[in-house]
Amino acid sequence: xxxxxxxxxxxxxxxxxxxxxxxxxxxxxxSLEVAPGEVHALIGENGAGKSTLMKVLSGAHQPDAGSLLLxxxxxxxxxxxxxxxxxxxxxxxxxxxxxxxxxxxxxxxxTEPQTMGWLRRGERRRLAKRALEEIGQPDLPLDAPVRSxxxxxxxLVEIARALVGEPRVLIMDEPTxxxxxxDTENLFAVIERMSQRGVSxxxxxxxxxxxxxxxxxxxxxRDGRSVGSGAMAxxxxxxIIQLMVGRTVDEIYxxxxxxxxxxxxxxxxxxxxxxxxxxxxxxxxxxxxxxFGLVGAGRxxxxxxxxxxxxxxxxxxxVFSHEATxxxxxKRLANGVGLLSEDRKEEGLLLGRSIADNLTLTxxxxxxxxxxxxxxxxxxxxxxxxDRLDVKALDAAxxxxxxxxxxxxxxxxxxxxxxxxxxxxxxxxxxxxxVGSKAQxxxxxxxxxGRGKAVIFVSSYLPELLGVCDRIGVMCRGELSEVRPxxxxxxxxxxxxxxxxxxxxxxxx
Amino acid sequence: xxxxxxxxxxxxKAVRPFVGLFMVLLLFAMDAELRSLFFKGGNFKxxxxxxxxxxxxxxxxxxxxxxxxxxxxAGSLVALCSVVTAKLIEHGHGLAAxxxxxxxxxxxxxxxxxxxxxxxxxxxxxxxxxxxGIARGISKWLADNQTVNPEVPLESVNSLMDKSQSPLTxxxxxxxxxxxxxxxxxMTVVLxxxxxxxxxxxxxxxxxxxxxxxxxxxxxxxxxxxxxxxxFGLAGVMQFSRLTQGDPSVAIGxxxxxxxxxxxxxxxxxxxxxSIPGSVIGAFMMACLANGSSIxxxxxxxxxxxxxxxxxxxxxxxxxxxxxxRFIRRGK
Numbered sequence: 001x002x003x004x005x006x007x008x009x010x011x012x013x014x015x016x017x018x019x020x021x022x023x024x025x026x027x028x029x030x031s032l033e034v035a036p037g038e039v040h041a042l043i044g045e046n047g048a049g050k051s052t053l054m055k056v057l058s059g060a061h062q063p064d065a066g067s068l069l070l071x072x073x074x075x076x077x078x079x080x081x082x083x084x085x086x087x088x089x090x091x092x093x094x095x096x097x098x099x100x101x102x103x104x105x106x107x108x109x110x111t112e113p114q115t116m117g118w119l120r121r122g123e124r125r126r127l128a129k130r131a132l133e134e135i136g137q138p139d140l141p142l143d144a145p146v147r148s149x150x151x152x153x154x155x156l157v158e159i160a161r162a163l164v165g166e167p168r169v170l171i172m173d174e175p176t177x178x179x180x181x182x183d184t185e186n187l188f189a190v191i192e193r194m195s196q197r198g199v200s201x202x203x204x205x206x207x208x209x210x211x212x213x214x215x216x217x218x219x220x221x222r223d224g225r226s227v228g229s230g231a232m233a234x235x236x237x238x239x240i241i242q243l244m245v246g247r248t249v250d251e252i253y254x255x256x257x258x259x260x261x262x263x264x265x266x267x268x269x270x271x272x273x274x275x276x277x278x279x280x281x282x283x284x285x286x287x288x289x290x291x292f293g294l295v296g297a298g299r300x301x302x303x304x305x306x307x308x309x310x311x312x313x314x315x316x317x318x319v320f321s322h323e324a325t326x327x328x329x330x331k332r333l334a335n336g337v338g339l340l341s342e343d344r345k346e347e348g349l350l351l352g353r354s355i356a357d358n359l360t361l362t363x364x365x366x367x368x369x370x371x372x373x374x375x376x377x378x379x380x381x382x383x384x385x386x387d388r389l390d391v392k393a394l395d396a397a398x399x400x401x402x403x404x405x406x407x408x409x410x411x412x413x414x415x416x417x418x419x420x421x422x423x424x425x426x427x428x429x430x431x432x433x434x435v436g437s438k439a440q441x442x443x444x445x446x447x448x449x450g451r452g453k454a455v456i457f458v459s460s461y462l463p464e465l466l467g468v469c470d471r472i473g474v475m476c477r478g479e480l481s482e483v484r485p486x487x488x489x490x491x492x493x494x495x496x497x498x499x500x501x502x503x504x505x506x507x508x509x
Numbered sequence: 510x511x512x513x514x515x516x517x518x519x520x521x522k523a524v525r526p527f528v529g530l531f532m533v534l535l536l537f538a539m540d541a542e543l544r545s546l547f548f549k550g551g552n553f554k555x556x557x558x559x560x561x562x563x564x565x566x567x568x569x570x571x572x573x574x575x576x577x578x579x580x581x582x583a584g585s586l587v588a589l590c591s592v593v594t595a596k597l598i599e600h601g602h603g604l605a606a607x608x609x610x611x612x613x614x615x616x617x618x619x620x621x622x623x624x625x626x627x628x629x630x631x632x633x634x635x636x637x638x639x640x641x642g643i644a645r646g647i648s649k650w651l652a653d654n655q656t657v658n659p660e661v662p663l664e665s666v667n668s669l670m671d672k673s674q675s676p677l678t679x680x681x682x683x684x685x686x687x688x689x690x691x692x693x694x695x696m697t698v699v700l701x702x703x704x705x706x707x708x709x710x711x712x713x714x715x716x717x718x719x720x721x722x723x724x725x726x727x728x729x730x731x732x733x734x735x736x737x738x739x740x741f742g743l744a745g746v747m748q749f750s751r752l753t754q755g756d757p758s759v760a761i762g763x764x765x766x767x768x769x770x771x772x773x774x775x776x777x778x779x780x781x782x783x784s785i786p787g788s789v790i791g792a793f794m795m796a797c798l799a800n801g802s803s804i805x806x807x808x809x810x811x812x813x814x815x816x817x818x819x820x821x822x823x824x825x826x827x828x829x830x831x832x833x834x835r836f837i838r839r840g841k
Contacts, residue, residue: 339721341718
């Protein structure tokens, strides 16, 4: 294989590509080489230029400088359709399917085989079937509306759609961000199949472990430049992270010694209307407890039920040794319990409102006199947290929606700090944010625990749970396993618990 | 709060309705006939008086729209409350009782709107559409399907909207104008700076987030619609005062004028944006257009076309503004 790559000409060669938007340099010289059939990981923090580069490749932006060669020929896509017809297909992070159309209709949307405006049905079916077979999914129902499929299946439809055009290069942007681990495995099998058929894949992901598994080579972007590339096999995770953030990562997961105190939150047989079905947990002051599980295992539902957002069907909750089973978010907040939503855009933040409003909303008291909010006191309070959390923004009056994902998450977390919450329920606090911000959030959690606060940390990313937590529990189909100290868990034991200790294939449902 | 604190984006938002009004006045000043007849103290007194009903309604509607809702029952509630005012005067009540009870009736209707919306999680559009019919029906029933003319007029209510004293000078302004201005100041502070106001914005920006932040969304919604109903009730008293009779078939389509004023004033129908001064200026601007059109002797349909164009222009500014902001920021 390696020999083949060396002797055959490159599939795609990008040299010195630059792109400016007004005064901002989005790309300042990117070079990238991909061989036929190679899976190439493109790695970089948010804002490093990955999406701009992909937009240049897919024809959405024209580069200011540099050259693109596709199979040795100059490649200057004028728009996405042109790029697709030239053999460069892109699968976006957000699914771009028409939910009410069938699988088959979606796959051939825009490229329907036709004779003078009339669809050729037989031909259409043949093309669609062939594409599904190519990704090893002949069982997907061609006539079902896409709406009725799972997210993972929808993504497969999207990949199949890209394959209909017989692409030479397939670009995948964060394809696993909404997939469970098993669906992710499936996707990897599909990628490997495509690679064997000679399709080059450019794989963009935040999950470095995934990139290591699926890709044979990598390129790291930082500040719009390619700062390093090489064979995956020869590179360690630390080296790649170092390239990404441009500094050594001595301590991503700080863990200072903590004094574990009294129980602050006790859940006894907690069950929701649908999920969870049974959760027993004691959280102590100064402790970080991790909750791992597959998507849909009931972790988010557990936090929501405990916080009073969803109704509890059974069980009891005590906060600071006081029985407080039935509750509302207002009462929980009053008792010092705070929740960070997994979905900061849809639920966690008021995107159109200012940083100051978002930071202080749950506790306006200190900046209010006689029911009137003092704007400058509010801005000062917000400014303090912005400094503390190293938020990059114009000022406290800037709408949160204008910030990057990492900075938005810091604002959402900052609200719990301003509230002086003693029990923090954090649902996927590091999802979709850059490595630098992640490291800051880990440090922050460590500080909070050190000052006696108690944290429940829900995550789908095992390394961070192992790095940050004191104890970890695993949820599977609504039930929480025994919560054990991190030292008592191995990575494989956690995953076995998450899939219910059955064979991996069986647990797919 | 001074302008420096506001920052460029808030500043643009805050001045937008004023810019619109200024442009209307500028256009009027270019016409010789309007220059001599429109820009007169007495005429501005007339315009302000004509603004009062829509402006008071717009204060309530601004709360509702900023919270992400809509209230279509405004016009019907104004008619209902004008009839209620007439009935109360027939029963010999004084000014204070008339005001308090009419506002209470409007507030109760709003309470019903908010209660149903909150309890059953129904669309405000549907609930208030229903209330629009119910209130209109009740007002016709109450008035026996005809206008109600109290035999003994209550001078203090009638004078609220009486602009006939010294018609050529700006002062004295009718009491209703002063009342509307006072309420505008109070409501500006309430919406912009009170904790309740922050909650209204939070609910309109993202209801889920508001709930997550411990805001009692249902209770606040009920309060918002009840308060809006109270404003429509007060507008009903003004409506009575303007005609000096209770008329169950008056103010048809008034809710749309009120909504237009709020939207011209910078509110977003998807919630989370809007201001009281903006809405009041929006109402004043529409009254100016109507007044100018009638001075020019333009037919009614001309006015309707002009106001329609202005609404679209005002909302179109929403799309132009981000470009302007980017331009300003680049200059910094």
